[in-house]
Amino acid sequence: MMAERTVVSWRLPIPDALDDVTAAALPNPALSSWLPLVWRARLEPGETVLILGATGVAGRLAVQIARHLGAGRVVAVGRNPDLLKTLPDLGAAATISLNKPDEELAAALKAEANRKHFDIVLDFLWGHPTEVLLDAVTGHDVKADSRRIRLVEIGEMAGPRISLAAAALRSSRLEIYGSGGGGISYQAIFDTIPQVWALAVSGKLRIDTEGVPLASVENAWLREDVHGRRLVIIPQQPNQTLQATAAALSS
Numbered sequence: 001m002m003a004e005r006t007v008v009s010w011r012l013p014i015p016d017a018l019d020d021v022t023a024a025a026l027p028n029p030a031l032s033s034w035l036p037l038v039w040r041a042r043l044e045p046g047e048t049v050l051i052l053g054a055t056g057v058a059g060r061l062a063v064q065i066a067r068h069l070g071a072g073r074v075v076a077v078g079r080n081p082d083l084l085k086t087l088p089d090l091g092a093a094a095t096i097s098l099n100k101p102d103e104e105l106a107a108a109l110k111a112e113a114n115r116k117h118f119d120i121v122l123d124f125l126w127g128h129p130t131e132v133l134l135d136a137v138t139g140h141d142v143k144a145d146s147r148r149i150r151l152v153e154i155g156e157m158a159g160p161r162i163s164l165a166a167a168a169l170r171s172s173r174l175e176i177y178g179s180g181g182g183g184i185s186y187q188a189i190f191d192t193i194p195q196v197w198a199l200a201v202s203g204k205l206r207i208d209t210e211g212v213p214l215a216s217v218e219n220a221w222l223r224e225d226v227h228g229r230r231l232v233i234i235p236q237q238p239n240q241t242l243q244a245t246a247a248a249l250s251s
């Protein structure tokens with residue numbers, strides 16, 4: 001993805017009105033929620049979507065994409081307090097901070113679930129936050145909840161494993177899926193990317209970006225000040241390469 005030039009076997013026309021940095025930044029994080037909502041969880045109009053890890057680039061897009069695809073209510077859960085405050089503007093009906101003790105977090109999640117059942121969870125975190133969520137929204141008694149919860153595992157920012165209580169499965173209709181590299185057709189991907197770009201052109205999908213020259217990739221890779229913003233590596237322009245070659249030849 002960082003090569004100056006590459007060969008591809010397919011072409012998707014980028015809209016003229018879309019700048020290259022935004023066009024490059026959008027597909028991966030946007031599809032990380034679009035594909036699971038459509039192809040894994042099969043979102044129905046009006047359903048409630050909980051986004052775990054909503055302050056990252058993919059999570060911020062997930063808030064907007066869930067609303068665009070017909071979610072009735074989006075609940076955003078995240079760690080970064082400044083970015084959490086921006087999520088209602090992107091379409092979140094409620095936000096929950098992860099920066100609290102487990103019991104308080106579980107109580108906040110339960111309160112939201114009681115207000116409106118979580119039909120779908122898009123999970124960019126996994127690890128401990130997912131354990132707290134599943135404890136909070138599944139029961140521990142013989143009176144099983146008949147409503148489905150479709151959890152789609154997408155990222156593992158908070159850990160690669162979880163511990164899952166057996167009672168969570170007995171007491172709920174929890175369904176756990178994953179969405180990543182495989183299993184969704186290329187055609188679905190190629191059909192979706194132009195829709196994502198078109199939404200960005202019309203201002204309905206917002207992403208924060210910062211272009212970084214390829215020569216600075218080492219520093220960019222190590223930066224820790226990038227929250228909710230996607231760095232886009234910009235290759236040297238072909239004409240710059242030609243000029244540099246010409247300069248080198250003439251000297």
Ligand SMILES: NC(=O)c1ccc[n+]([C@@H]2O[C@H](COP(=O)([O-])OP(=O)(O)OC[C@H]3O[C@@H](n4cnc5c(N)ncnc54)[C@H](OP(=O)(O)O)[C@@H]3O)[C@@H](O)[C@H]2O)c1
Nearest residue numbers: 032055056057058059079080154155156157158179180227
């Ligand atoms: N399966 C797929 O198709 C697919 C596609 C794209 C991305 N992903 C995955 O999705 C995840 C998110 O991607 P992204 O592009 O949104 O990344 P990102 O922009 O770097 O955001 C990461 C988010 O995770 C939060 N975070 C990090 N560690 C955490 C922890 N221990 N507990 C709670 N929150 C934590 C960060 O919070 P702070 O801002 O507070 O640091 C930030 O909000 C990654 O794991 C990525 O690999 C999967």
